[in-house]
Amino acid sequence: MKDNSKYEFWNYFKYYFSILKGQFIISIILSTGVSLFDGIGMAMFMPLLQSVSDDGNTVVSSSNSLGKLHYFTDALAMIGLKLNLISILFILSFLFITKGFLKFLQMYHQVKMRQHFMKTVQLSLTNRIHNLSYEGFLTFDAGKIQNSLNTEVALMRNGIMHYLNSFQSIIMLIIYMLLAFTTNWQFALLVSAGAIISNYVFKKIFSLTKQASSALSRKGDQFNSYILQAVHYFKYLKSTNYFSFYSVKLKKTIDETEYLNKKIGLYQSITSSVREPVLIIIVSLVILIQVKLIGTGLNTIILSLLLFYRALVFLLSLQASWQSYLQNIGSFKSINATLDKMELYQEKNAGSLPFTFADNIQLNHVSLQYGTKVIINDISLQIPKNKTIAFVGESGSGKTTLANLVSSLLTPTSGNIEMDSKPLTNFDIESYRSKIGYISQEPVIFNDTIFNNITFWAEPTAETLEHFNKTIALTHLTDFINSLPDKANTQLGDHGILISGGQRQRISIARELFKNVEILILDEATSSLDSETEAIIQRNIDSLHGNFTIIIIAHRLSTIKNADIIYLIEKGKLKDYGKFDDLIERSQRFKHMVELQEF
Structure with a gap:
């Protein structure tokens, strides 16, 4: 897989799709369904309840507060559904029950997808090792092979989970953004601009996290190699007291690994602590501009704010999931580099005759x-x-x-x-x-x-x-x-x-x-x-x-x-x-x- 940082999310998508194929499409469909029902349910909740009269038996016009979302209530009226408190609560219950069912299907499907992906990767590694030529094997570090089969595969499992969470957050974010634009496009445009600016603030941190993850993966290969040699030559190292010197190498690698883990933790702490305050400042400035300069009504702003609050929740979730994914990205690069190198040294078995030996x-x-x-x-x-x-x-x-x-x-x-x-x-x-x-x-x-x-x-x-x-x-x-x-x-x-x-x-x-x-x-x-x-x-x-x-x-x-x-x-x-x-x-x-x- 090419490491093209400009299009990295799309590259990873193509990488997963090449392995998961139709399963990935099903996951996208389920994620879209969950997002759509969640978005419509949340968008309808406040304005519909606000539009019900005090006696709960009739609905007053809600076009102003709903924006273009009033087409949804118009469609309900056209099919003869009388809107009152009971029917509205029934609609909301139906939307969220359906969302819950789709969420169950989505999560269970993602579990099966993750297991299928990991099985495919592990089988690929096993098959490549089985077909690896002896000359090719001599070019590998035993610690790297062991680290790929154990530690890196476990990190890869965590990585795909975070990638799927990121993908889900993107779909949820898109749905809520579309609903927000439908309600109040000016408010949506201003908040979107602020969100894009905030994303650039975190882009550098994401890049540093990615670099630290790759370095951490390399240290894992090195540490596994040292451990294998320590176990293999234990008797010699112990009897000659060379273990005292050899353990210095082990401790140095442990210290360097600790430093890299702390660095990744620092980046995560920074993004987690400043992400929400930055977004709240952006939203506050947008509300101020809408009310003081544009003169937008508070009802419309409240609905837009509700939608954008949900959108920003998923933006935060996306940033958190993506950073967690980048923390594990080193394992993807390491395993793919190992698979690519093994592919170069695959043994060719051109013969077909069963072996016989008579002379x-x-x-x-x-x-x-x-x-x-x-x-x-x-x-x-x-x-x-x-x-x-x-x-x-x-x-x-x-x-x-x-x-x-x-x-x-x-x-x-x-x-x-x-x-x-x-x-x-x-x-x-x-x-x-x-x-x-x-x-x-x-x-x-x-x-x-x-x-x-x-x-x-x-x-x-x-x-x-x-x-x-x-x-x-x-x-x-x-x-x-x-x-x-x-x-x-x-x-x-x-x-x-x-x-x-x-x-x-x-x-x-x-x-x-x-x-x-x-x-x-x-x-x-x-x-x-x-x-x-x-x-x-x-x-x-x-x-x-x-x-x-x-x-x-x-x-x-x-x-x-x-x-x-x-x-x-x-x-x-x-x-x-x-x-x-x-x-x-x-x-x-x-x-x-x-x-x-x-x-």
Whole structure:
């Protein structure tokens, strides 16, 4: 959505209309109905009662006090309705009962509209994240994504409520202005001019509020990012006493957020306190001009004043609602900026073939670069089905990047990847990834039960339970799970904090095997474990040999001694390949790496 301050209300209208469509039109119709019945009821109340004679049985001429609104009473007389106290009170009751019914429909419709709008926004965010490419994800701050999904969406919900209130106030204001012009156009014109002048007084404050709101939204992104990092690195920050320094950043952000909130509160306090006195001064001056200079009768002025008092009430309401909306405008800009940026990085899934894998994965002259930096340089290699492949090399040599290319997280700058001589791009990307298991150095453990972590929240049917039991047996988890009081329903805590590193890693492997993967990628899967635990995990991995296509990325060369093919990567290039013993004989570089690790 373009930020055109000159036409901002209309721009926001078009933005909401693009999402709500017919619902927004219905809301306008209901708001107009409420305003019309409210306006006519209030306009008729005083003059009609004033026109009734003291006995309450007849109506005296009221054209002077009603202005052109006497057409309404003339219309009632034409249909044969005798105007007296009872009929007038009946008409007023009918008008306000109808208004009340329309008000109910309007408010309930706005509730449904708000919920539909928020659902649409949240689904848009969810879908964009789901379809966000890995390269695109790397450009985002995790704190901004979390802030958009939580805090900003909540502020957006408040914002649309204030916008709808502003829109309602505009319609009410227009209706009362039209009625006031019909009664006494001179009075209406003078007060309108005064109201326009007063609006310019508040325009600067509205602009400052809008700027502060945008700044507040940015601070929210920053604070969420800091909090995420503080939680993620809590152990490190605590053990090194860096938390004392890191908390200074948090406190500074909190202070800046408090300052912005105070600034917005100050602007709101100013407008709330001076708005009504300014308008009363305007009305007083207009009455003085009408009586002293123009010579308008007090009866007509009283009716005009009643209508304008109602109009000014809604003008005050409009200004208050609009300022409240501007306080939340930063969330709209933040979420729309996030959605627009995600749209630029949406993953393209051009393939349609279901994934099948019978022979091998082939990388043909694959290169990858970011800007001018070459990460992978013209690599060609083969990964046979159900063989164990290892990528070795120094840190930063391109091992993990190669695995990311194979898993389709990254797209080659040049060259191509084939499955059984068919380009990877021909396959449906989700079908392909559903057959990939990924185990990283830091196991992915959700704050839930063992069963839900392994089955990924599958329903506990008989078939699921049978498959679950086979999987935990395959990963040597059966004895461990049976030793727990709650068995598979044991809660693992945040990031699996309640179990050991080796158990977390085995549960991660079990999750991948449960979904019947064909390709298993182990990215430094045992590097953070002690030697004994590493040996246990390594035996688990070795037991899978020949049943899965396994790609191992390792610094500890002892974990790849049994690999079928080892690819030595150096500075993004393929330097050599072969079995472990062959590489020791042939490659001085690989031999030196083995000697340094002394095994």
